[in-house]
Amino acid sequence: MAVLWLVLLAGLPVFFLGVLVWAVLEHFRTAQVPRVLQHRAKVRFLHCMLLYTMAVGNILEKLRICSMPRFLRFLQDRVTIKNNREVVVTDLRFGTIPVRLFRPKATSSSLRRGILFYHGGGSMFGSLDSYHNLCSFLARETDSVLLSVGYRKAPEHHSPVAVTDCLNASIYFLKTLEAYGVDPSRVVACGESFGGGIVAAITQTLVGRTDLPQIRAQVLIYPFTQAINLQLPSYQQKSNVPFLSLQLMLTCMCSYLAIDVSWKDAMLKGACIPRDFWDKHRKWLSSDNLPKRFRSKDQQPETLAPFNEAAYLETKHILDVDNVPLIAEDKIIAQLPEAFLVTCEVDIVRDDSLLYKKRLEDQGVRVTWYHVEDGFHGCLLLFDKMVLSFPCSLNIMNAVV
Structure with a gap:
């Protein structure tokens, strides 16, 4: 032995x-x-x-x-949490939802800005700990009270759990702002990657709520806004770039939406999209809506494979507006708060963000756009990693601040 x-x-x-x-x-x-x-x-x-x-x-x-995601989250949480003496950090629970509150230590004669923060990770990765340093920096540099939401993740939990957790935590926070020293007229929703998609979904959901303070602005950092048209130029051009390949993105998407991975090919080719649905929403989903500089003469035309009813029945929830902020009705989009939108050139979901930018602008929503030519998906998380950081990481962080 x-x-x-x-x-x-x-x-x-x-x-x-x-x-x-x-x-x-x-x-x-x-x-x-x-x-x-x-x-x-x-x-x-x-x-x-x-x-x-x-x-x-x-x-x-x-x-x-x-599980693989649980193993990666375990490694992510081994990151060194920096003790920022200028920020008071408190772990709380809003019902069953873990949240982390970041408050500047210095006293303030007036109520501070509030930030609702939803982390990224493709619905499978990321945590309160792995985004701790980023949130602490953001709270200190903007002199804001920041609430980071630890929503439940795939593969243990599927859609719409993540959005529901963030929505419930946000509503609770919005109802109790003054207890945390937050000005109800200055609350910003901020999210990165999958968390950026959550920002879009939640700001749309809260449109018309008169019982809550209105979100003042939304900060969308290379957000996911659709999973329908997977033939956009950025999907063709950036399918194998680090750190979000097409295959990894599809794995996260299928895990979150509880779709069997055997339907990946049908999703890529558009075989699960009914023709009447495409005809109705093409005006928002097509690459025709992208600025010319992001369209390549070499890209393949967007063509849908013959409709597969079995694929549609297995994947039809990717067409639900709750999972696709990009296709919300005009009357909803028009009521959204102004936005700060970050896009990265080396990012498979670059075009999703650009399509959402156009939707907002077409409905009169003010958008401040920050495009990073040397940026890649996930780079923000490396902003304070010293030798492992990149100039684009700190540039995005400073722009957000």
Whole structure:
């Protein structure tokens, strides 16, 4: 038995080294690292580490030890939480929903701005801890009271749980603003990636609520706003860029919406979209609505595969407005608060954000747009990671502030 344990212990380093070699080879086989990115060697290193940890997580999942997303969240939460002496941090629960409150320590003679923050992670990753430093920085630099919401995630929980958790926590906060020293006329909703999509969904849901303070502005940082047209130029051009490939995005999407991954191909080709639905919403979903600079002459035309009723029945909730803020009615869009929108050039969901920008502007909503030519999806989370940070990370953070 002792010999067996020795063999197992000796074999573990070899096993993990083998997984690492696979991750490096997979990166160079599939990943596209555009020249526009700064510090491309750093991008390659971080992407190899992501592939490595996901591979180990998938192995643990197959061994029924823990799911891959849970393993990655465990590693994410090992991040060093910086003790910011200028910010008071309090962990709370609004019912069953964990939230974290960030308040500037300095006294204020007047009520402060409030920020509702919804973190990213594709509905599967991210946590209060992994976004702690970002939220603390944001609260300090803007002299605001910030509430970060720890919503439930896939694969344990599916749509609409994440949005519902954030909505319920937001309503509770909005009803008790003065208890936290927040000015009811200066509440901003802010979200990154999947959290940006939550901002869009919640601000739409709260339109017309007279019993709550109105959201003053929305900050959308490379948000997800649709999962219907997966043939937009950015999906064609950026399908294999770090750190959000098309396959990873589809995995997150299917997990959150409880769609079997066998329907991925039908979703990509549009076989699950009824023709009457496409005809009605094409004016909002088509690449025709993108600025010319983001349309390439080499891109393939958007064509829907023959309609597959079985695929539609299995995936039809991707067409629900609750999951697609982009297709909300004009009368809802027109009542939304002004927006600050961040897009990154090296980002598969770049065009989703640009389509939402046009929808807002067409209905008279003021939009301040910040486009980052050397930015990539998820870069904001690296803004304070020292040698692992990028100029675009800090630039976006400063722009948001």
